[in-house]
Amino acid sequence: MTMSAETSAASDKDWWRGAVIYQIYPRSFQDSNGDGIGDLKGITARLPHVAALGADAVWISPFFPSPMKDFGYDVSNYTDVDPMFGVLSDFDGLIAEAHRLGIKVMIDLVMSHSSDQHPWFIESRSSRFNPRADWYVWADAKPDGTPPNNWLSIFGGSAWAWDPTRMQYYMHNFLTSQPDLNLHNPEVQDALLDMTRFWLKRGVDGFRLDTINFYFHDKELRDNPALEPSRRNASTAPAVNPYNFQEHVYDKNRPENLEFLRRFRAVLDEFPAIAAVGEVGDSQRGLEIVGEYTSGDDKMQMCYAFEFLAPDPLTPARVAAVQDAFSVAAPDGWACWAFSNHDVVRHVSRWGQDVLDRESFAKMLSAILLTQRGSACIYQGEELGLTEADIAYADLQDPYGIQFWPEFKGRDGCRTPMVWDAQALQAGFSTAERTWLPIPVEHQLRAVSAQYGDPVSVLEQYRRFLAFRKQHTAFAKGDILFLPQDGTMLGYKRQYGNETLLCLFNMGASAAATELPIGEWEVLTGHGFESGLEGRRVELPAWGAFFARHA
Structure with a gap:
């Protein structure tokens, strides 16, 4: 289908x-x-x-x-x-x-x-002259038999593995069973x-x-x-x-x-x-x-x-x-x-x-x-x-x-x-x-x-x-503007079109408080976080959050 x-x-x-x-x-x-x-x-x-x-x-x-x-x-x-x-x-x-x-x-x-079991690689390693001989990264050894250069694999050791059929090294950034494709071809x-x-x-x-x-x-x-x-x-x-x-x-x-x-x-x-x-x-x-x-x-x-x-x-x-x-x-x-x-x-x-x-x-x-x-x-x-x-x-x-x-x-x-x-x-x-x-x-x-x-x-x-989040396009597509950092308090605004949202987070294990930025703010609900607001002072519990929209 x-x-x-x-x-x-x-x-x-x-x-x-x-x-x-x-x-x-x-x-x-x-x-x-x-x-x-x-x-x-x-x-x-x-x-x-x-x-x-x-x-x-x-x-x-x-x-x-x-x-x-x-x-x-x-x-x-x-x-x-x-x-x-x-x-x-x-x-x-x-x-x-x-x-x-x-x-x-x-x-x-x-x-x-x-994989080294992909038909492309099986053909590539079969000889130096087959149609896919250049589909992977092959290189001759140095005169002393060591790998072509000092490149390393993310999984440890050299990024080169020796192939006895071609009498060449092939490159692998990861496991030896994961030969690198030659995208220059x-x-x-x-x-x-x-x-x-x-x-x-x-x-x-x-x-x-x-x-x-x-x-x-x-x-x-x-x-x-x-x-x-x-x-x-x-x-x-x-x-x-x-x-x-x-x-x-x-x-x-x-x-x-x-x-x-x-x-x-x-x-x-x-x-x-x-x-x-x-x-x-x-x-x-x-x-x-x-x-x-x-x-x-x-x-x-x-x-x-x-x-x-x-x-x-x-x-x-x-x-x-x-x-x-x-x-x-x-x-x-x-x-x-x-x-x-x-x-x-x-x-x-x-x-x-x-x-x-x-x-x-x-x-x-x-x-x-x-x-x-x-x-x-x-x-x-x-x-x-x-x-x-x-x-x-x-x-x-x-x-x-x-x-x-x-x-x-x-x-x-x-x-x-x-x-x-x-x-x-x-x-x-x-x-x-x-x-x-x-x-x-x-x-x-x-x-x-x-x-x-x-x-x-x-x-x-x-x-x-x-x-x-889906109720406010600014979260998905808006710009971000960070407020000055204050201890464990993370604050930023998200702005999109005519909407400006305020996000405050207490990234600490103890309660913390901060002041609202300049402007009139409408407190948003429905996000699952509780906070206290007295005047312009926002009080957040440990690991708390607060959200508001510019009025």
């Missing part, structure tokens, strides 16, 4: 600007066949939850055929569904149900690399763009582009320079990884990427109301690259920035600094912000290790995320206030965690299955005796069934606030 994008796309080509996108990790959302692993039919069955939450779109992490060495981010066939997740008709059914519920569907495209670009059209014709509304700044490498294979210790930042890779010791100017972030992104955008523009968000993985130049990739209207509509996914504590000063830096680096650009995803420690744990009232803490953070200038991603389980799971070494699945254990425990702690029913086997995720990752008891207690309808729950606060 092939669906036209025209049947699913709304007339608003700007729907993505300020959209709330709900990220689904397929292995962990809902298992429909009892094998302990989530699948497409399971996602379809749970889409009413996303609709009830109030999200505008879903982003579905990879579900393509894959040997699953990196759990789907190692693709062996770009135009099919892995049997683990179902068949193509299951995806068509998912699209139909999402569109019936008014939800856009974005899928994850991995175009910087493939126009045929590779054409194949990837054809794949993009395949999914657009099936009715998808957009894409999340994995590792978008890794597409091109330096043709001369020049060594990366060392990065001085004071500039090392562990947000791209864990601190124990020597990847952070280099300035990555030649193995990624290359200028050739801009022209390819223009070609990609031209394909999107063949269809109505399609949007793409690019994941920029770079801790030194992240916002600068976002500016480059989203400038004008011929590349990405928005980019997925890492500033709020880093371990740095979230403070009023940091929120303001990130937005200010973005406005300088990308004055014409648009960001897609997230506090959690499938690659980082869940933010309630990452920022709240010493917080006693994590319920209130989670609610406040949700309101901060959902009132930033930009679009917002909510990662499954975030709306339940889930914490990072503590996974035993024997249960680890993530090769990243296995490589760097115990200093870095990998990404399994944020990938455990979604919890639906506090009373059911495996929290309603699966009927299997064993799920692919264990479900923590503390998560089961926070299941959807335990929170649904409870007005003080984190889940109901997310639903309430998303509904409140």
Whole structure:
């Protein structure tokens, strides 16, 4: 069954600007066949939850055929569904149900690399003279047999692996089983763009582009320079990884990427109301690259920035600094912000290790995320206030965690299955005796069934606030203007057309107060936060928030 994008796309080509996108990790959302692993039919069955939450779109992490060495981010066939997740008709059914519920569907495209089991790579490595010999990044060894240069893999060690058939090295920015595609070859670009059209014709509304700044490498294979210790930042890779010791100017972030992104955008523009968000993985130049990739209207509509996914504590000063830096680096650009995803420690744990009232803490953070200038991603389980799971070494699945254990425990702690029913086997995720990752008891207690309808729950606060957000266009599309920072108090205005909204947050564990800015303000309700107002003095409890509209 092939669906036209025209049947699913709304007339608003700007729907993505300020959209709330709900990220689904397929292995962990809902298992429909009892094998302990989530699948497409399971996602379809749970889409009413996303609709009830109030999200505008879903982003579905990879579900393509894959040997699953990196759990789907190692693709062996770009135009099919892995049997683990179902068949193509299951995806068509998912699209139909999402569109019936008014939800856009974005899928994850991995175009910087493939699996080493992809037919393209199998042919490429078979000889130096086959039709796809140049579809991947191959290079001769140095005279002493060592790799061509000093490039490093994010997963540790050299970014080069030796192939005895070709007697050459191939490049891999990630696992050795994830060889990098050579996008300098126009045929590779054409194949990837054809794949993009395949999914657009099936009715998808957009894409999340994995590792978008890794597409091109330096043709001369020049060594990366060392990065001085004071500039090392562990947000791209864990601190124990020597990847952070280099300035990555030649193995990624290359200028050739801009022209390819223009070609990609031209394909999107063949269809109505399609949007793409690019994941920029770079801790030194992240916002600068976002500016480059989203400038004008011929590349990405928005980019997925890492500033709020880093371990740095979230403070009023940091929120303001990130937005200010973005406005300088990308004055014409648009960001897609997230506090959690499938690659980082869940933010309630990452920022709240010493917080006693994590319920209130989670609610406040949700309101901060959902009132930033930009679009917002909510990662499954975030709306339940889930914490990072503590996974035993024997249960680890993530090769990243296995490589760097115990200093870095990998990404399994944020990938455990979604919890639906506090009373059911495996929290309603699966009927299997064993799920692919264990479900923590503390998560089961926070299941959807335990929170649904409870007005003080984190889940109901997310639903309430998303509904409140939709009543005010300024939250989705407006400019942002920060007030002077005052202790634990974060304040900013959102302005769009004739509407000016005031947002105040107490980011501290004790009550705090501040004065209203100059002007007449109408206190807004319906957002779920309580506060006190005496004259112009606003009093907020710990982790509290206040919203008003300029009268």
